[in-house]
Amino acid sequence: MTKLFYIPGACSFGPHMALREASIPFSLQRVSFVDERSGEPIAVLNRAAREKGYRAVYGDNRPFREISRKALVPALLRDDGMLLTEGSAIYQFIAQAAPRKSLAPPEGSREYYVFLSWLSEIASRVHKAIHVISHYGLSGDIREQWKAGLIECLDRAADLIRRTGYILGEFSLVDLYAFMNWHVAVDVVIGDFSRWLDIADYFDRISARPAVSEAIVTEGTQARYFRSIVGVGR
Numbered sequence: 001m002t003k004l005f006y007i008p009g010a011c012s013f014g015p016h017m018a019l020r021e022a023s024i025p026f027s028l029q030r031v032s033f034v035d036e037r038s039g040e041p042i043a044v045l046n047r048a049a050r051e052k053g054y055r056a057v058y059g060d061n062r063p064f065r066e067i068s069r070k071a072l073v074p075a076l077l078r079d080d081g082m083l084l085t086e087g088s089a090i091y092q093f094i095a096q097a098a099p100r101k102s103l104a105p106p107e108g109s110r111e112y113y114v115f116l117s118w119l120s121e122i123a124s125r126v127h128k129a130i131h132v133i134s135h136y137g138l139s140g141d142i143r144e145q146w147k148a149g150l151i152e153c154l155d156r157a158a159d160l161i162r163r164t165g166y167i168l169g170e171f172s173l174v175d176l177y178a179f180m181n182w183h184v185a186v187d188v189v190i191g192d193f194s195r196w197l198d199i200a201d202y203f204d205r206i207s208a209r210p211a212v213s214e215a216i217v218t219e220g221t222q223a224r225y226f227r228s229i230v231g232v233g234r
């Protein structure tokens with residue numbers, strides 16, 4: 001059975017929601033962290049833990065590197081034994097594995113390339129900005145430049161949502177990828193939601209989807225903020 005390696009509330013949350021949207025049978029394998037030297041569990045992977053040294057583990061404290069050399073989530077072990085990494089590839093795989101669910105535009109269509117373009121942009125401008133700002137403690141001009149790129153991308157997505165209800169005009173996995181990163185961007189980088197209050201109903205619509213609610217409940221407290229950020233802004 002397909003297996004998703006995940007960290008609660010991390011970027012593996014998007015593929016988790018997507019697998020549920022696609023109704024693909026899957027199991028979840030949690031990845032956690034231990035101190036490199038002592039082997040003691042690390043509760044939160046923050047900058048201090050990174051500086052001390054850590055190891056990602058799964059199951060019975062087995063090194064996650066045995067599964068994926070880069071040791072990052074999401075990592076999706078397919079039924080045929082292939083390990084797929086990188087969120088943008090995983091969303092494409094999930095959409096294509098469930099064609100009747102219409103989670104992406106038809107492969108090869110013009111719209112499909114717009115879908116790919118958004119996946120790539122969210123990965124490289126939004127998620128990467130969150131990553132470098134939060135994990136490497138960027139400050140000053142460099143932080144502002146990453147933040148401006150992230151906001152510019154989300155503003156363009158917001159314009160499309162205002163016009164047509166969803167980023168691609170109808171629901172697709174790009175909305176889940178944006179939904180998740182938008183929350184983390186507000187939480188970690190921007191600090192408040194006021195800039196996008198007029199599209200709060202979009203976040204309500206996404207978080208009310210059964211697949212999304214199930215993923216939030218399954219991942220527990222660390223995923224709860226995916227519901228709360230709009231409320232905080234209101």
Ligand SMILES: N[C@@H](CCC(=O)N[C@@H](CS)C(=O)NCC(=O)O)C(=O)O
Nearest residue numbers: 010011071072073074086087088123
């Ligand atoms: N480019 C990768 C980024 C993956 C990534 O940074 N994953 C983070 C969680 S959001 C992770 O596994 N962090 C654990 C670590 O840094 O050791 C993607 O888009 O999937």
